[in-house]
Amino acid sequence: MTDLSKLPTGKLFINGEWRGPLGTGTHPVINPATEEFICQVAEGSAEDVDLAVEAARQAFHSWRNSTAQMRRELLNAIADGMEKRKEDLVQAVSQTLGCPEHITRWLHVDGPIYAMRYYAERTAEMEKTEKAGHSVLFREPVGVCGFITPWNYPLHQFVGKVAPALAAGCTMITKPAEITPLQDFVMAEIIEEAGVPAGVFNLVPGAGSEVGAALSAHPGIDMVSFTGSTRAGVEVAKAAAPTVKRVTQELGGKSPLIITPDADLEAAVRWGCEDVFINSGQTCTALTRMLVPAERYDEAVEIARQVAEDIAMGTNENAFMGPLSSARQREIVRGYIQKGIDEGARLVTGGAEVPSGLEKGFYVKPTVFADVHNDMSIAREEIFGPVTCLIPYKDMDEAIAIANDTEYGLSSGVWAKDAESAMPLVRRIEAGLCFVNGGEFNYDAPFGGYKRSGNGREFGEAGLGEFIELKSVQLPA
Known part of the structure; x- marks a missing residue:
């Protein structure tokens, strides 16, 4: 069994470095099948979010102009790292969520590895141009993104946000759910080892009321993507409204x-x-x-x-x-x-x-x-x-x-x-x-809902589209 205690859960990953949080708060992670304590995870603060956003904004200037081929190679390197550490990912999800290991493997891990490679092969979409009459259309990354992921499919939703954002040339700060955060630490190590430039990916665990709220309202974040309850999604949208940032939400269902x-x-x-x-x-x-x-x-x-x-x-x-x-x-x-x-x-x-x-x-x-x-x-x-x-x-x-x-x-x-x-x-x-x-x-194929189940789409071509701004260039007729 993987020793999850070796993960750097007492630290945050900001600007390419593992560093201690500015506060002293921690959150226990419990195995729901045994009720046994697994580890303590550091809780970030709004001040830690400020540092992560600053790092992501600085990194965005060069990352947005990186070549599609460079991003393709990095996403494939991340997928290779996920394959190499597949059992770590299985254990991280299984031990914190309680899903049996043999099911976790195909339900929670195999798909996200496929999705990472899927978006590696779509980085070139950002370099395509289109003609529209006497205009030319360019695709550009939306900017710095804040990701708030759920506890029920934690790796699935992590990759559903992070992979297309990386492919598009966005930088990001992710906040995992408090009860299932460990796969994000594994992924941060994989992303670091793959050679993703400092500041492109940042990990700030913590409470939704603190870190989630700070991400949603932060003026330095251009887009927030949230997966969770409809009630919490409404609060995210309210917090994001004053800064007119893009908001995508995958919320509840009663299907x-x-x-x-x-x-x-x-x-x-x-x-x-x-x-x-x-x-x-x-x-x-x-x-x-x-x-x-x-x-x-x-x-x-x-x-x-x-x-x-x-x-x-x-x-x-x-x-x-x-x-x-x-x-x-x-x-x-x-x-x-x-x-x-x-x-x-x-x-x-x-x-x-x-x-x-x-x-x-x-x-x-x-x-x-x-x-x-x-x-x-x-x-x-x-x-x-x-x-x-x-x-x-x-x-x-x-x-x-x-x-x-x-x-x-x-x-x-x-x-x-x-x-x-x-x-x-x-x-x-x-x-x-x-x-x-x-x-x-x-x-x-795209994943997302109508009515109060949210807005926007994840996965498929539409999932990449959420991270794209279209620039229309008017040429002389």
């Missing part, structure tokens, strides 16, 4: 999965349940509202019960689901389970009780609710735990109405007889993503 009458019900329900239970339900795109034809509802509920009760819990090689990320998150999920019962939903399986044999760790049973109405709290609010709700519908118009009756619009799913017959439904759902018949996440 529907529509199963059509002619679908393979067994396959659809099984996939839908596993989509919610993977990563212990801590996935913003989780399809937590399963919409089922009324005439097949009882059958679907029974399949969901069997799937949930067959889920292996723990952190060993046979486990599908680990603990929740923290004691606080466990209590939030337990509270929603009780609220579902209080509001009249039928608890099919699971519940708030401690799972047998898992008294240590922040575990919650895979939970299935039936007889759910779309006006219940468990159908409207993001639970962020292994809880799925089955809702019946009488016809497709009602299914679409229920699916779109939400303030969110991040993700969705349709399981139909085949992909072709699903497409008319896909076009009617108000969401930025749609998974059809079990389709997998694609790093080549």
Whole structure:
């Protein structure tokens, strides 16, 4: 097992150097599967953010003018470093988030390595020009960026911001979530070893109320990218508004999965349940509202019960689901389970009780609710735990109405007889993503939502576009 205690968690990475924070605050990191202490992480301050922004602004002048080939080589060197230290990254995420190692490897690490190489191959986009009548269009980097990343997919979201920003020629300051910060320290070491110039990448861990707020409001930052709750995203946008900086946000979701009458019900329900239970339900795109034809509802509920009760819990090689990320998150999920019962939903399986044999760790049973109405709290609010709700519908118009009756619009799913017959439904759902018949996440495609699920896109060509300013040069006609 990787010794995470060797990481320089008592320091910040600013201007190419590991240095002590200006304050004395620290934050403990706990293994949610064992409740054991892992390490203390230094907490940066607004003054540390000032230093990091100054370093990033100074570095931007030369980094923005670096060649696409230079940036391509550096991003590939970072990807090589990630491959070399893959087990460190697996352990950093698994031990702090609680996701079993064998799942962490493909769910949390393989994709980000691919994405880093993806953006290495797109650095040349910044050197392309376009004609528009008598004008020429240039692409330029947006500037100094502040990144606030979440705890549920910490490496995934780190790379989703850092890789395209580096490719575009931006400089940056990143703030990891307090409970899952260790992969950022591994990445900082990898970036340093790859030879990225000093000041281009800076790491300032700390509290959202301190470091996150300072990044959002800082006049020296040109763009802030935030992933987290809608509530916190609103505060980030408010703080950023006075300086008119660009803001991109990937926020909450309460996503529907529509199963059509002619679908393979067994396959659809099984996939839908596993989509919610993977990563212990801590996935913003989780399809937590399963919409089922009324005439097949009882059958679907029974399949969901069997799937949930067959889920292996723990952190060993046979486990599908680990603990929740923290004691606080466990209590939030337990509270929603009780609220579902209080509001009249039928608890099919699971519940708030401690799972047998898992008294240590922040575990919650895979939970299935039936007889759910779309006006219940468990159908409207993001639970962020292994809880799925089955809702019946009488016809497709009602299914679409229920699916779109939400303030969110991040993700969705349709399981139909085949992909072709699903497409008319896909076009009617108000969401930025749609998974059809079990389709997998694609790093080549844009990721982001409608409505209160945020604005902007990550990954794919659109992810690079978020870090680009277009300059229009008017030539003599």
